[in-house]
Amino acid sequence: MTSHHHHDHDHPHPHTFHAGSEKAEQSTRWVMWITLATMVVEIAAGLWFNSMALLADGWHMSSHALAIGLAAFAYATSRRLANDRSFAFGTYKIEVLAAFASAVFLIGVAVLMVVGSVERLIEPQSIHYAEAVAVAVVGLLINVVCALILNHQGHEHHHHHEHGHKHHDLNLKAAYIHVLTDALTSVLAIVALLGAWFYGLNWLDPVMGVVGAVLVAVWAKGLLVQSARVLLDREMNDPVVEQLRGILTALPGTAVKDLRVWRVGSAKFAATTWLESESLQVADVHRAIEQSHLPLTHVTVQVSKP
Template identity: 40%
Template sequence: MHSRPTEEWQPAHGFGQTVRRPVERRVHAVIALTIVTMIAEVVAGWLTGSMALLADGLHMGTHAFALGLAALAYILTRARALDRRYSFGSGKIGELAGFASALLLGVSALVIAGEAVARLFDPRPIAYGDAIMVAVIGLIVNLASAALLGLDHHHGPDDGHDHHHGHGLDTNARAALLHVLADALTSLAAITAVGLAWMTGWLWADPLAALLAAAVILKWSVDLGRQSAGVLLDRQAPDAMRREITAALESDGDSRVIDLHLWSVGHQAWTLVAAVVTHGDAGPDDYRARLPGRPDLHHPIIEVNRCRGDGPEHE
């Protein structure tokens, strides 16, 4: 029997999810800005009788809900970070929130597209002054929100980079950013199209611009959903990272990696299960010591298979 309590041999159950990230405070600031704008538009719409202002104020409420989802995900991620009931930590709570936001973005794009198609076949008069005023307010608020979320540190909604490796926005923050960018895009499209319709009388310009904006938002939704779903479904890490790990484990020239599972368990958090075959006497701890010194690699498990004269041995 061991003379030391078994608790001393247990590794810490941490996957880098206990730290409060700076982007959290920016998400809270954007929620506050959105709620203030929502209240101001609803009150102004009620007092002036402007349905455009009232409708946009109510729309801001759905926007605040989506952002609140992101804020709640951060709180739950930290609260459950050390809970051993979650085998690989709580990092996927943010991915789940990101996937939900992708669905909300997709639904909003389809609603916009449906309304735009209806307006193409049945043009309606536009209250040009009110429409442009609301669109300008929305554009200003959403550009300010994008700046608060750190747009200057982001490569764009679809930059093709792996946002779980490096210092980019995590999926949850990216989802919040995409919501404000989607609103900014629809506001910009509305300003352009309504202004054109006001000058020329081309009522079809407004729904056509809305259709184009809906198409862009739908693409963002699909990209965000694909990214978050990949983490939720334990998609393998990028090839470059897999090659780096394989090369490290095979660095003695004798060992060969025969099985490798390397996947994300949250933002900047990876875990590893690998099997190697060798003629040497190196043990699992020796192979773990060969791994790159990555602070984002947690709880690596290495199985060692030894080639002996009478067949393989496992360790």
């Protein structure tokens, strides 16, 4: 006996583009335009005032502008294609793919930042400290504002959690961490400029550029791993898997021969399972799963006799 069950009867796809996602799209668009404007100012100021730390902050922000732009694009694409039946399990992975692409770009930016910083260490240049510090402070304030916007949106997403299960909006999280990392890089730029300005530590400016590059690389690695795990369906270690296995093994006289679970939405999973039982009915399995309120939207069950 084999049966497929779709828990979200009212929706054609498990990735429903609800009001929270629309607000997340609007927030990321606002943050993208703010970040782009700040990026242009910081890069221009870094070139004009000969500050590698400021340039590194600007280039770092450019990577965030791209990543946040990709996040907004992914939200819009997911919404536009939400009813496209060619996506077997919905359009959620468009957002994950955008996060993966931005992480790859970040690695390239980190390399460029290191190269530029080493060049400044070998051939130091004069810096207009007062102007550079002013621009870096403005950049930091703008990053704080952007972080508050995205953090507020994150709390709204948290408000929409279902049945106590954690909501994983990788797109929103990616944008938020980008902004936070950029704020940290702004702080490094300010520290480097003040150290060189007041204490003559001219080497501090390019060194902070390297530190900023390391921060970018570390963040990029984390995002690559996290997004690749979803893209490759490597989520059999998610708590929902053992919770589902526990429900199935608790059914009288049932042996779980196979169980596969993968993510099809930010807080939605699909599953297939093969059970062996003398008397168990497929309807009994679906009833037990529904009563558990696990975040499962597609479940395929096969029951055979031992």
